[in-house]
Amino acid sequence: MQRKNLFDGDSYKAQFALITYRWLMSHRWVSYADIMADYIGVTIKELPANLSNCNGYGELKKVVGTLKKAIADKLEKDVSECFEEEGNNRNKRFRYVGKDDDPLADMRNAKVINNLRQYWKFCQDSAGFFPKSWLEYFFHDCQDLLDMKAKRQKGEQVISSSLDRILTNIEYLPQLYEAITNKTVMEIEYKPYDEEQITLLFHPHYLKEYNGRWHLFGHAEGREPEFGYNIALDRIQEKPRERSKVEYVSAPDHFYDEFFKDIVGVSHMKDFPNKEHIVIRAHEHYIFKLIDTKPLHHSYEVVKPYGLYEDGEYAEFSVDVESNNEFIGRVLQMGAGLEVMSPPQIRKIFAKRVKDMALHYIEPGEKLQRMVPNTEEPLES
Structure with missing residues (x-):
């Protein structure tokens, strides 16, 4: 009976198997703590005093035993001939002493092939996301390109982009x-x-x-x-x-x-080369949730959660960025829903943009009325 691939999948078992096998094939001493620390991404000193408090510890102990037996079976030897052990419980450690530096190569290669198949399927399914020129260039004279086109023609494409990728150049x-x-x-x-x-x-x-x-x-x-x-x-x-x-x-x-x-988008402005701590007020709960789920910048932080305050109902958040046209555009895109509160010099930039924009929407008669002040004296009674 063929043994199930220990390395396949994203379970604790598969992840621990990959880490443990990598340690063993280095012929170094390794402990449960070493493997757990490697899995979590911390040092051994940062692990809990009791390893059993770590998620997956039970699976780890099972995997080590299963992996050691799989290696011994492949080499047609007893486990004791392939591994040395010393210590107990938390201090227990072991190392591989076999001469074959990759006895489970078939399993590892099978996982790689499976990963490549998944990647290949993703490439086919996501043809609608990548610019057509990328696909035509990198898959030229390739069966994959024909398969992608066939999927699209049959209406089987399952990933696409909201942006038009047919752009100049x-x-x-x-x-x-x-x-x-x-x-x-x-x-x-x-x-x-x-x-x-x-x-x-x-x-x-x-x-x-x-x-x-x-x-x-x-x-x-x-x-x-x-x-x-x-x-x-x-x-x-x-x-x-x-x-x-x-x-x-x-x-x-x-x-x-x-x-x-420190920028939104792609440009730096000569007039505002320094990063600023910018506080923005969201006047509508809907607008705030839009920003909260898709922040303007990675420095985004909520200053005041949405609620009712003495001066109104709103939320405030901050970003630490250089002011540029892309940032200004993203904020103005939300219309009256967002208001830049500070610093004053950045608020002035937005105020001027909003005033200039508003002038385009004022009717001619209203423009004239605003330009000519009312100088009439009040009539005497």
Whole structure:
């Protein structure tokens, strides 16, 4: 009878089996505490004094015994010939002393194959989420692409995106992705907003999509900033060209982690380069729940839960961000439901935007009335 794959699934048993097997194949001494700490992601000192208080401890003890027997059976030996043990209870530890460094390779490979099958199925089902150009490029002349198209034609596609992925120059995405991974310098004909077309010698580092628009970040020779130069894909004028003889300049380690950390979207504003602690009031419970379930930024914190206060019914939350057009747009998107309370300089930015916007909706006669003050003297009685 074929033994069930000990490594398959997401149960305690499967997870403990994978961790234990990895320890054993290193030929190091290992204890139940080592395995549990590895599973939880803590040090042994951070574990409870009594291991039985840890979730899954009973399964762990069973798995170790089952795994040791499976290894011994595979090697056609007794368990005592394959393992050394010492200590007892919490201090009990054991190690593998067999000569085969991967006796359960068949089981592990079967799990890998199963994972790949699941991934393959996901790729097929999620064809509607990825841009068509990605699929056409990376699955070219591949049966998978034909299967994806067949699924779509039969109405069997089960994942899709709300955004329209047929965007200007989106077909350049695969080429730019490969330029990043292969560290290839590109020559790009680019037309910035409201400026003349320029030729950039560009060292691509990072691709990011925001609000349905793709941006390429990198180092543009002779341009500022040195790193994090932002190219909107829809403003590229022709297919980028490779410049293989130019030495590629990489971004500093973790540069883009820091670059995006304190902003919403993709841009930094020169007028407001510093992070601000911004407090925003939600005047409607519905609007507050929208923000609470989909925060504007990872720094989001509730300052006041929604409730009735002396000055009204509302909730307040804070974000620590640089002010940019994307952040302003996200807040104004909620209309009168959100109000920026502080700091004053950020509130003024929003006040001006709202006033300018309101002017477009004032009728001509009302505009004139607002522009000409009432100078008539009151009639004497």
